[in-house]
Amino acid sequence: MRREQTLEEISDGKLYDSNDMAKADCHDCEGCCDCCQGMGDSVILDPYDVHRLSVGLKKPVEQLLQECLELGVSDGNILPHLRMTGEKEQCVFLNKEGRCSIHAVRPGFCRLFPLGRLYEDGGFKYILQIHECPKTNRSKIKVKKWVDTPDLKKYEKFVNDWHYFLLDVQEVLYNAEDSDLIRNLNLFVVNRFYLKPYDQNQDFYIQFYERLKEGKELLALA
Numbered sequence: 001m002r003r004e005q006t007l008e009e010i011s012d013g014k015l016y017d018s019n020d021m022a023k024a025d026c027h028d029c030e031g032c033c034d035c036c037q038g039m040g041d042s043v044i045l046d047p048y049d050v051h052r053l054s055v056g057l058k059k060p061v062e063q064l065l066q067e068c069l070e071l072g073v074s075d076g077n078i079l080p081h082l083r084m085t086g087e088k089e090q091c092v093f094l095n096k097e098g099r100c101s102i103h104a105v106r107p108g109f110c111r112l113f114p115l116g117r118l119y120e121d122g123g124f125k126y127i128l129q130i131h132e133c134p135k136t137n138r139s140k141i142k143v144k145k146w147v148d149t150p151d152l153k154k155y156e157k158f159v160n161d162w163h164y165f166l167l168d169v170q171e172v173l174y175n176a177e178d179s180d181l182i183r184n185l186n187l188f189v190v191n192r193f194y195l196k197p198y199d200q201n202q203d204f205y206i207q208f209y210e211r212l213k214e215g216k217e218l219l220a221l222a
């Protein structure tokens, strides 16, 4: 994500690693669902999010796109995001009780909130956003416990590599004058990383890195 605001404007000013403690624990959110509504197209999903949803909900990605996700343009990339509906623009997965109906397979963005990521120098640190979550009685929790994702080191590497790959794609898209190149590159990203199913019986990350290698080769030719 490209940020124009300063760290101090959006966060408590500290940078966190996964083993650090951060005041992010909202006590099971207790009656609040603020970050599950009115988010527009900002809850962008990475390939692992979509794979996890597809496996967890037992639905092919095409069906997810019809029912609960949408494709949108983010900094030039065409990427899927959670669909918001109704007057309050609520996430389609928010149930009548104001709870997430897919908690076990919720996307990375939702696992992180109110934490965020600050990408710098080829890596990233966690930050604690201060204007996003209205709960004032949050407790300290270890970042890795809050993120609640298996194989965290592998996951963090994937998140980072995906982020910087998308930046490289954006660079090509911004400089491209050939509309076929723009269309083909966007189609490649959507098809190869999201729509083409990942084998559930094999390690997701191994399959992702095979595709990433292809993607980088394609960028080198662009």
Ligand code: SF4
Pocket (backbone or CB within 6 Å): 026, 028, 029, 030, 032, 033, 034, 035, 036, 113, 114, 132, 133, 134, 135
């Ligand atoms: S805004 Fe904070 S308390 Fe409310 S649902 Fe989101 S994380 Fe939980």
Ligand code: SF4
Pocket (backbone or CB within 6 Å): 035, 036, 037, 043, 082, 091, 092, 093, 094, 095, 099, 100, 101, 102, 103, 106, 107, 110
């Ligand atoms: S997936 Fe769940 S946690 Fe995430 S925005 Fe939707 S309802 Fe909220």
